[in-house]
Amino acid sequence: MSKTYYDPADLRKFGNISDWNKELGDSFFEYYGKVFEEGALTAREKSLIALAVSHTEQCPYCIDAYTKDGLQRGITKEEMMEAVHVGAAIKSGATLVHGVQMMNKVNKLEM
Amino acid sequence: MSKKSLLARNNDLANTERQLEILSNGIFANGELPTFAKKIKETNQFPLRPKKLEILQINLGYMCNQVCAHCHVDAGPDRKEIMTTETMKQCLEVIEKTGAHTLDLTGGAPEMNPNFRWFVEEASKAGIKDFIVRSNLTIIRANKKYYDLPEFFKKYNVHVVSSMPHWTRGKTDKQRGNGVFDKSIKALQELNAVGYGMPDSNLKLDLVYNPSGAYLPGDQMALEQDFKKALKDDFNIEFNSLFAITNLPISRFLDYLIASENYEDYMFALVDAYNPAAVENVMCTNTISISWDGWLYDCDFNQMLNLKVNSKIKHISKYNEEVLQDRNIIINQHCYGCTAGAGSSCQGVVA
Numbered sequence A: 001m002s003k004t005y006y007d008p009a010d011l012r013k014f015g016n017i018s019d020w021n022k023e024l025g026d027s028f029f030e031y032y033g034k035v036f037e038e039g040a041l042t043a044r045e046k047s048l049i050a051l052a053v054s055h056t057e058q059c060p061y062c063i064d065a066y067t068k069d070g071l072q073r074g075i076t077k078e079e080m081m082e083a084v085h086v087g088a089a090i091k092s093g094a095t096l097v098h099g100v101q102m103m104n105k106v107n108k109l110e111m
Numbered sequence B: 001m002s003k004k005s006l007l008a009r010n011n012d013l014a015n016t017e018r019q020l021e022i023l024s025n026g027i028f029a030n031g032e033l034p035t036f037a038k039k040i041k042e043t044n045q046f047p048l049r050p051k052k053l054e055i056l057q058i059n060l061g062y063m064c065n066q067v068c069a070h071c072h073v074d075a076g077p078d079r080k081e082i083m084t085t086e087t088m089k090q091c092l093e094v095i096e097k098t099g100a101h102t103l104d105l106t107g108g109a110p111e112m113n114p115n116f117r118w119f120v121e122e123a124s125k126a127g128i129k130d131f132i133v134r135s136n137l138t139i140i141r142a143n144k145k146y147y148d149l150p151e152f153f154k155k156y157n158v159h160v161v162s163s164m165p166h167w168t169r170g171k172t173d174k175q176r177g178n179g180v181f182d183k184s185i186k187a188l189q190e191l192n193a194v195g196y197g198m199p200d201s202n203l204k205l206d207l208v209y210n211p212s213g214a215y216l217p218g219d220q221m222a223l224e225q226d227f228k229k230a231l232k233d234d235f236n237i238e239f240n241s242l243f244a245i246t247n248l249p250i251s252r253f254l255d256y257l258i259a260s261e262n263y264e265d266y267m268f269a270l271v272d273a274y275n276p277a278a279v280e281n282v283m284c285t286n287t288i289s290i291s292w293d294g295w296l297y298d299c300d301f302n303q304m305l306n307l308k309v310n311s312k313i314k315h316i317s318k319y320n321e322e323v324l325q326d327r328n329i330i331i332n333q334h335c336y337g338c339t340a341g342a343g344s345s346c347q348g349v350v351a
Helices: A008-020 A022-035 A043-056 A060-072 A077-097 A099-109 B016-024 B036-042 B085-097 B116-125 B149-155 B169-176 B180-193 B220-235 B251-259 B263-272 B300-304 B321-325 B333-338
Strands: B055-059 B102-106 B130-135 B159-163 B205-209 B242-244 B287-290
Touching (some): A043 A060, A043 B220, A077 A099, B016 B251, B159 B180, B251 B263, B287 B300, B300 B333
Parallel strands (some): B055 B102, B055 B287, B102 B130, B130 B159
């Protein structure tokens, strides 16, 4: 057993989840593959969305995977950083917009 | 980035036996990853055999005006290995009788061989119609004596294949050296000016993309579209096709992989991306590689690992195509570089 929660080498073993439930595992990977195919959005655009979401989900495996995927597609580090800021802006916005709830509550409770 | 070759730095990896040792040890010795031979046996593609010979790839010397970080030749200004006219004459004798239709000139910077132009002229007389010159572009701007290379290429209808790792200055210069991007752009504009890569022109200008780091190239078509758009929008440059080539784990790129602790992950990535369909068309099946000193190899990469052809005929002076074509191609773990994904060769994707 590993002494840490995350091991970079585990990313390569992602496919192993099918070993203990082939049907669901296979369905997931089929779905996953389809999602990232060229569609109304380009595969490049999807890669940048995935990178931003990887950060908001704070998934180190996903960050490794989609940083590398971006480099493979010729995506520049400037583009990647902007994508991360989009994720960060939504995250912080999501926190701050709840400030309105706080304000509503204060206004309701205060005389 | 170092300005010297591994050889000049007395780097351990300048020794090809050391490279082969690394490629056979560790994850391949302990069975974590299958050797290339084992992998192609799964699909009954072992031993790998040549098909019809189409291309003679001649390395005119390891001297180069650039010292690229990933260079599998370990080329640079300090490399003095240059093909002599005597070896060129032996090549010309072979060109007269070969079944191959294409002469692919590489290096180093092939144009730096003092007899480069003479050799092209003589090969043309000997009947070669399809020339490829692997030009690093900056050579065209390196010295006045090279300024007219675009015109020379045009005269012999040379198909120019040039490296260009990215359409941005930062990524290009990081891989190939400071100032390379601007010089390359200027050289591409000059090639365009004489008709290279232009719509309706038969002068072919292709670009080679290889990743600037420990990752595999993405989809060749998508990269080509991005390159075309960016080079057109930013610099009004046109070109024909983009070849996305995987970096093979040898020489300077191997040194980088080990030093940056990316070697194992990179080998896993190559093996994961293994595509048996790509094995069918790897370049060693239709090419013979000839070194500056006349030795024969299955490909340029085997040349750099000093793995001469497995045949009684090992040197251009004894060339016999029939005997040579009846051989098993020498493989090792670096071959995974040509079979990853859509496959990779000097001519672009293969599957």
